[in-house]
Amino acid sequence: MRFRKGLMVLVLCVFLGVSSGYTSSLNFEYYTYKGAKHSLTNHRGKYVLLNLFASYCASCMIELNALNKISKVCPASKVQVVSLMVDKESGYLLPKLVNSKQLTYEVGLAPNNLNKIFPDFSKVPTTYLLNPEGKVIEKMIGFKSAGAFLNILNKYVSCN
Known part of the structure; x- marks a missing residue:
């Protein structure tokens, strides 16, 4: 009986x-x-485009270039781009990666408790758009071009 009630609550939550x-x-x-x-x-007060990537992911490497373009097009007073590398064992590569790609926005290492912060995170690249209060308002899984990011951002803030 408890199982049935729990299942009903779960279905109701999904439905709503x-x-x-x-x-x-x-x-x-x-x-x-x-x-x-x-x-x-x-970064409170700004929209944050929070990208999770891995050094072994080819599409992630291409997407970093797109995010670099976004960071240059969108006003820094309204949008902050942040990319965090999830594969810690390759952390020593991060400075070389940033320099070789000439990334000009904030890039770092994801925290150790990433799966507690983002329980739905499972694939790279994944990018979350946070509103100025820090709440997730969009989740994007897989490669996105600069144009695709701009289309999503322009729903909330003007980047052109």
């Missing part, structure tokens, strides 16, 4: 569109490729 998590603002700390400690709360 209740998401798992992300009802509150995200806040966590991470380290940039230069070793500086940052907090997601430092």
